[in-house]
Amino acid sequence: MLLTNLEFAFRAASVALLLVLAASLLHDFRNVLAARLGAAFVLGVVAHAVSYSLDVTSPVPLWHAPLIALSTGTIVVFWLFTRALFDDEFRLRWWHGLIWALVAAFSFAGCVWIAPSGHVRFSVTVVNLIVLGFIALAVGQMIASWPADLVERRRRVRVFIVCAIALYGGLNAVLQIAVAGHHVGAVAETINAGVLACTVAAIVYAMMRVDGAGLFQAAAEPAPPTIFSQPAADDSADQKLVDALMRLMADERIYRQENITIGVLATRLKLPEYRLRRLINQRLGYRNFNVFLNNHRIEEAKAALADPAQAEVPVITIAMDAGFQSLGPFNRAFKAVTGVTPTEYRRLKADPV
Structure with missing residues (x-):
């Protein structure tokens, strides 16, 4: 009993x-x-x-x-x-x-x-x-x-x-x-x-x-307004790291590398991985490393899709050049950021209202 x-x-x-x-x-x-x-x-x-x-x-x-x-x-x-x-x-x-x-x-x-x-x-x-x-x-x-x-x-x-x-x-x-x-x-x-x-x-x-x-991720958490903006940093050491990180992104386009991880990025910056996580999260406002990478890739893809000289380049080629491994994830990520598909985005840029 x-x-x-x-x-x-x-x-x-x-x-x-x-x-x-x-x-x-x-x-x-x-x-x-x-x-x-x-x-x-x-x-x-x-x-x-x-x-x-x-x-x-x-x-x-x-x-x-x-x-x-x-x-x-x-x-x-x-x-x-x-x-x-x-x-x-x-x-x-x-x-x-x-x-x-x-x-x-x-x-x-x-x-x-x-x-x-x-x-x-x-x-x-x-x-x-x-x-x-x-x-x-x-x-x-x-x-x-x-x-x-x-x-x-x-x-x-x-x-x-x-x-x-x-x-x-x-x-x-x-x-x-x-x-x-x-x-x-x-x-x-x-x-x-x-x-x-x-x-x-x-x-x-x-x-x-x-x-x-x-x-829990917010139901509709907005992405940072522009991936190349640099938030004001009170700590000069952190600001230097932010500058170095953004150079890797903007100049070397390291996000194009296949299977790039935060560990690889930390090694390039000669930082402990936990510190780079904190930097991207607290200084740049990202909660997920893949979102951070994808926003850079999408910015490159947006520029390519809006470029008249690349009007005949297939969307999948642009996606893979930017670092995506397949078309499906690219389409989903692109629409989540811009609200339209890559094809619609290209058409809108070609025929502005």
């Missing part, structure tokens, strides 16, 4: 914290995609906190199956949340919803059909392998995108959130595969509920320690 009450208390604490977090995200950042996905993920974890059990040995009640399906589908939302959190240009597509529906539907089928037909271990294993796969995708997104983030405190909190969720979810998936079809006992269930409560509390605490406006 004591263990049952303790497990219930842990689950109730997790649900309470999660509901407060979801309400806060929706109240303060309802227009920010990452925050909305974060709230959706949090509500899915509520379903997990209510329905999850390591002990899968018998058919679950029919009313329980939708909660388990929602809990399983939450791993897709976690992947999407991670993408939006680390990639400010990420947009939802219709097929994202289809993936979520397929994962949730398979989980539901496992509860009401596959497991009851005598294939408990198969159902549990497949579901948890899917979970591990999406956790791997989320961690991969974090690793690929994290270096471009220029806001130090936000970088640390984002990584902590993703790693904590991935570690808890990954361990639970592995454990459930290992014990599928066997009774694990009340002690294991209570420990699992306690670990979930501690994980949720740690994530909520971490998010409270950083300004939400810093954690």
Whole structure:
């Protein structure tokens, strides 16, 4: 009885914290995609906190199956949340919803059909392998995108959130595969509920320690008005570094280099990487290194598209000359900055009203 009450208390604490977090995200950042996905993920974890059990040995009640399906589908939302959190240009597509529906539907089928037909271990294993796969995708997104983030405190909190969720979810998936079809006992269930409560509390605490406006990209954050402008710098040493950085951009056009990273740029300037991050963020007003590079590339592309002498040069050639690796990202970045596509921009410059 004591263990049952303790497990219930842990689950109730997790649900309470999660509901407060979801309400806060929706109240303060309802227009920010990452925050909305974060709230959706949090509500899915509520379903997990209510329905999850390591002990899968018998058919679950029919009313329980939708909660388990929602809990399983939450791993897709976690992947999407991670993408939006680390990639400010990420947009939802219709097929994202289809993936979520397929994962949730398979989980539901496992509860009401596959497991009851005598294939408990198969159902549990497949579901948890899917979970591990999406956790791997989320961690991969974090690793690929994290270096471009220029806001130090936000970088640390984002990584902590993703790693904590991935570690808890990954361990639970592995454990459930290992014990599928066997009774694990009340002690294991209570420990699992306690670990979930501690994980949720740690994530909520971490998010409270950083300004939400810093954690989530503004819904329509304007780009700096001109990439070659130099803000007034009180510190002469920083101003010299700004001058050196802008020379690399304007004169050497280092942004054209393939796979240019902030580490390469820091090496060229003979600076520690953390100091260059701070310089670009605090002196030039950028929050993301890729946006910083792309604004330079887009300025070059705008000049080329407006040049009558290059009227016959294909748009993709101009994009790749400026440092973009393909046409799709160039078109999206160009339209985000100018409000029109490259082709429309060229036409407007050729036929001014």
